[in-house]
Amino acid sequence: MxxxxxxxxxxxxxxxxxxxxxxxxxxxxxxxxxxxxxxxxxxxxxxxxxxxxxxxxxxxxxxxxxxxxxxxxxxxxxxxxxxxxxxxxxxxxxxxxxxxxxxxxxxxxxxxxxxxxxxxxxxxxxxxxxxxxxxxxxxxxxxxxxxxxxxxxxxxxxxxxxxxxxxxxxxxxxxxxxxxxxxxxxxxxxxxxxxxxxxxxxxxxxxxxxxxxxxxxxxxxxxxxxxxxxxxxxxxxxxxxxxxxxxxxxxxGIGTPPKTSHTYLMGKSLYVNVTNRCNADCTFCRRKDDPYLRGYNLGMKKSDEPPAQVYINEIGDPKKYDEIVFCGYGEPTIRWDVVKQVAKYVKVNGGKTRINTNGHGNIINKRDITPEMKDLIDVVSISLNTYDPKHYAELMRVTEDHFDEMKLFAIKAKSFVKKVVMTVVSLDEVEIEKSRKVVEDEIGVEFRVREYF
Ligand code: SF4
Ligand SMILES: [Zn+2]
Ligand SMILES: [Zn+2]
Structure with a gap:
């Protein structure tokens, strides 16, 4: 140990x-x-x-x-x-x-x-x-x-x-x-x-x-x-x-890596490791080379992705946790059906849900999924990464239109969930202020700066 x-x-x-x-x-x-x-x-x-x-x-x-x-x-x-x-x-x-x-x-x-x-x-x-x-x-x-x-x-x-x-x-x-x-x-x-x-x-x-x-x-x-x-x-x-x-x-390189965690505890919230796959390929993302977090191994091949029931069994009574968070090193809306099944279980059993997403869920699923969040997802947290569409595309290695789609996703989600938050990792003050303006004035949702860690 x-x-x-x-x-x-x-x-x-x-x-x-x-x-x-x-x-x-x-x-x-x-x-x-x-x-x-x-x-x-x-x-x-x-x-x-x-x-x-x-x-x-x-x-x-x-x-x-x-x-x-x-x-x-x-x-x-x-x-x-x-x-x-x-x-x-x-x-x-x-x-x-x-x-x-x-x-x-x-x-x-x-x-x-x-x-x-x-x-x-x-x-x-x-x-x-x-x-x-x-x-x-x-x-x-x-x-x-x-x-x-x-x-x-x-x-x-x-x-x-x-x-x-x-x-x-x-x-x-x-x-x-x-x-x-x-x-x-x-x-x-x-x-x-x-x-x-x-x-x-x-x-x-x-x-x-x-x-x-x-x-x-x-x-x-x-x-x-x-x-x-x-x-x-x-x-x-x-x-x-x-x-x-x-x-x-x-x-x-001493010892052995831990087995993949399907759910993992962070503070008083339980995180659901939905997938290791993502439509984006962010320059700073560790999901492929170093999929570890707080001692947990979040790496998972597509063929090893578990069905909803595995997550449900691990969650047990969701009221034990502050929140059940759909996250992991990957984009959870890639397995939107699984997220919905697990979220339904959590809500029926009195728990709270949050999804941490890149906001590309509508592009990924080729339809507007935001109405399906109603009564299933309490909080949507979207990584904005930057206020500048060109920089956004470079950082995430996606086409520039993903920026607008992500903003639209946030605006639409507002009608179906309790709270939408958009986050950036702490950059310099000027960038933070510009990002805050986009989030609060243009999109009209809560803005949060995440620590680099
Ligand atoms: S959106 Fe998230 S999971 Fe996907 S590549 Fe970027 S940082 Fe990694
Ligand atoms: Zn010494
Ligand atoms: Zn010494």
Missing amino acids: FIDTHAHLFFENYKDDLDDVINRAKNKGVDYIIVPATDIKTAKEAIALAEKYEQIYATVGIHPHDTKEWNENLIAEIEALAKHPKVVGIGEIGLDYYYDFSPKEQQIKAFKSQLDLAVKLGLPAVIHNRDSDKDMLEIIQSYCGTGLKAQFHCYNGSLDDALEYMKMNHFISFTGNITFKKSDSLRSILKGIDLNNLMLETDSPFLTPVPFRGKRNEPAYVTYVAQQVADVHEISIEDVGRITSLNVFRFF
Whole structure:
């Protein structure tokens, strides 16, 4: 259920009881442990541990502290070690201007060479950063578009930097220090981290969480880190385990992806994963390459799309939920008959319904479906994406007339449902205002800005 992505189990202080440490982790639901190296010697030790213990994986690389003697010949050595089947990343590598054990120039050189190696091998990079935020951000930004995937371990930078990293699809992880009494600012940064970009770690043997602070850290304590994440994000620890384990699968390729969810819980609403198909092909859509959300797998082949009864059985009593939302990574009106059958069940049994759509339902079904929403759908939420028809067509890779059809869909739907909402993802202020004008003045429905997450 949990994965400790950063534990230096080759340290001397595990020498006498490593079997116990591993067993305790297992008993606490820690499925996998990643042991990051700090130099060539510990890389070999990490690999030896990965060979001995099934649940251990390793990363190989030279820590900034150890780059004093850096020379480019080391790259070949790291590359050879990285070929081991249980090596899942290059790390830990990075910059540390706090301790400054190695000259800055040397640290930067070693860091960039190892990032190049990570890109070349298609392996993720495990990054250590302390008091070097400006250089770090600049370097990582210079790798934009190279395919670099990075984990910022033991994150201690600003929320702004974290948002930049997440925009580039990198990952952030926190250690036991988020449980410390004085870590309010760190917890507020954690609150701003998208759960889709979050992983857990202990950084054992350091940074032991409360209530064991002061003692040696170990992977079993990653559950305290998970609990803190759950408290800050106001979700269950099971949610944290499921979400972060899937993130580790996506990032490091460890573990197995979860089976497709036909329905999934988000807050107090139950979402119905209607289809993975769509008439559009938005440039920003993740449905084909990365159909995961909050630890759920929403990927589904057409042949695996379930009949209405499967959804109905999973819903049970719809009054248990705030809303039943027809959504998923796909366009639900593609299976309009199924949506109607399930919506009918929900309404007959006293529940509330919402459909999240791109507003192309009439084009897809080749007829006006809005009258059929009467008494079945309470709220229609339509993604406007942009106020500009040309941009709309480019973004969604559809013809320009889809923009007008979508607006017409919203206008027509108003007569048959309780509420129509049109949304845009938070763009800049000017775009938001222009979109608001189109939605409120031209179409006459509610306008909402969705967060990027
Ligand atoms: S409309 Fe939605 S599901 Fe379809 S491609 Fe665009 S973002 Fe993806
Ligand atoms: Zn570190
Ligand atoms: Zn470390």
